[in-house]
Amino acid sequence: MNTTEIFLLAMLLIFTAPYLVWRFCKTDYFAPLVIVQIIGGIVLGPGVLGAAFPDYYQFVFTAPVVQSLNGIAWWGVMLFVMLAGMELDLKKVWQYRRESATTAGFALGVPLLFGCAAAMLLLGYQGWMGVKGKNWQFLLGIGMACAVTALPVLVLLMEKLDILRQPMGQRLLRYASLDDVAIWGVLAIILLDWERMGRQAGFLLAFAVLTPLFRRLMARLGEDDRWYVSLIWLALCGFGADWAGLHFMVGAFLAGVVMDAHWFEQRKLDMLFKHVLLVLMPVFFLSTGLRTKWDAGSYPVFFVAGLLLLASVGGKLAGAHLAGKMLKWKQGEASIIGWLLQTKGLIEIIFANILLDKQIITSDMFTALLLMAAASTMLTVPVVQPRLHRESHAGLMQQASS
Template sequence: MTPNETLLLALLVIFALPWALWRLWGKITLPLVVVQIVGGILLGPGVFGAVAPGLHGEIFTPQVIASLNALGLWAVTVFVFIAGLELDISEALANRRETVTAAGFALGVPLVLGTLAGGVLLQTEGWMGAAGHPWQTALGIGMACAVTALPILILFLDQLDLLRRPLGQRILRYASLDDIAIWAVLALILLDWTRVSRQLGFVLILLTLSPLVRRLVPRLRPTDRWPVALVWMIALAFVSDWAGLHFMVGAFLAGAVLEARWFDVTRVDRLREAWLLVMMPVFFLSTGLRTGFQAGGWVVLAAALLLLVASVGGKLLGVWLAGRQLGWGRETWVIGWLLQTKALIMIIFANILLDKEIISPAAFTALLLMAVGSTVLTMPVVTRLLSRPDLSRHRDAVK
């Protein structure tokens, strides 16, 4: 086959297989995007490559992998830009005490437990990347356990008919504040003293240009705003990567300094949905191709289980502690389970750690399995909780 034919065959598998699985099995409880993430893992070297190495090598040639990685880079750059664009902390600031308490406990407890779990893994070899230090690897694993995937959370809230209700808006406030902390911790992990002058330069560029961009964009004609925003995104992603922070940090911050209302919130929602359908499956597959079981299949699965317990248990414990402080009722467990949703953002976070060689492919695989496991658990548990009369009757009035 020609290189173009091989690439198109790979894309056919990427888009057809997850959709078929979703229609046959996951449509009732899982969004298509979650099944696509699972499909990326199944098509990777750890599963498909192990079962049929010859066929895997014929479809996913080095040239095809390079093309998929390039498409995946563009896909995730735009996606994290949209995630930053949709970030709205005005409601969080208006309800500071409640939001900071809830978000702090919901992030802090699983971060501590996840970091401790990372420390346990580091007692044996095979989990730290070649360029990582033990504290970076442990903190990175801990942060991955604490992450809430805001895009997946929005999909789940919409599917549960909670997105526009008071309870759903509260949950989004907590997750939005945690989103900021995630990128702040990532910047700390990636801090490179050999490039500190570049990283300070990036901060100065961001602080200098952001006010100018914020004044410029809303004054443009609506048809000019998206092109200017994309140029801003690419430029800041380039400078961020040049400074050693990773291009996704710059892309997220490029979106965060703008406001979705300047681009029409409805159009932003449609773009996110279309991007998840058209481009992000390529990123999921390129992610799946990076999974590795070099530490041993059962060892990686055991590590994933340890991280799953730290992640889910830590999030539920943190939300329970917040609920005790704030006087919440039975909605505490609904909030806890929805906030422990991982998938997209955690996979992006773990990809950055792998790119920077802070974690190993085995640790990346364990984190990926943990993210999928925690996300798959969410909908069945929350659906059952919401079916209780005391919650289903009052969820509209929960403030």
């Protein structure tokens, strides 16, 4: 077969296998399609498919095919991250700034500390920190990976739970939005290259100068032109950030943050988000899965994934309960908010990809983070749905008694 035919065979695998598992095994309750696709990427990677069928794996995933898949994945994830940045409503955050800052601070800070403690334990063992990583970068990177909340996946799960447009859903969006800003800010610090400080300062200065000009231009354009200009802006910011040594995904997020969602029709934005998830992100999941690596029977990877899952979930729940006590939430709210905010999904995978790209973590550590992200997201709906049902039932009973 030629390269084109092998590439199409790889695409056939990417879209067929996860869909059939999701549809026929009816996993939607505990694992929505996006989670099945993430796990599918891991299964199709060298750790499972490559180990079970090495000849077939090497035949399909040749260097030219992987390079083509990576190109699609890069653009897809840039679009996804830009849309995640556009989701941030900083005006709402400012309106409820005390509650939002308190909750976001505890929900980010506590799991960050728990994750740093887990990373401190791992520093005593070889094989987890990358060759170019410094101790502080490894500690902060793993800590932040445990503290991440996946805003776009959180939106999807809240839609599934039918709370997105309710007060609880809007509160969660504010908390997750603030955490998103902090996450990308910390990532920029981790990636700061002292030898390329001039480039990075130049990029940030250029971004600060061009942003007001870009916003004025977008305000004057019609919606059709805005779509094209936004893509030009995305490519420019991604290129500038990567050239400066930060990472193209940092640039993509910055590109989205300075865009206003009301510049575009909400229905079209929602459709673009769904189409990116449908058409492009499965390729990103596979290209991510191709980077996973562990030896058959390599128990340490699974042990580390469990340790990180404990730090992540435990930290989020502890942080939410601390915020709940300080803000005097109703009974049961802290658990629901904590479980929803611990959803990792795609943002944690993107975060881990960047750490691997910069060789701050090893492929084994990357695999552990990937497993942790899939497990934390799969836990969300089965744990939260019964709690929401109890809260709703208690509310109805209270109304009836009054």
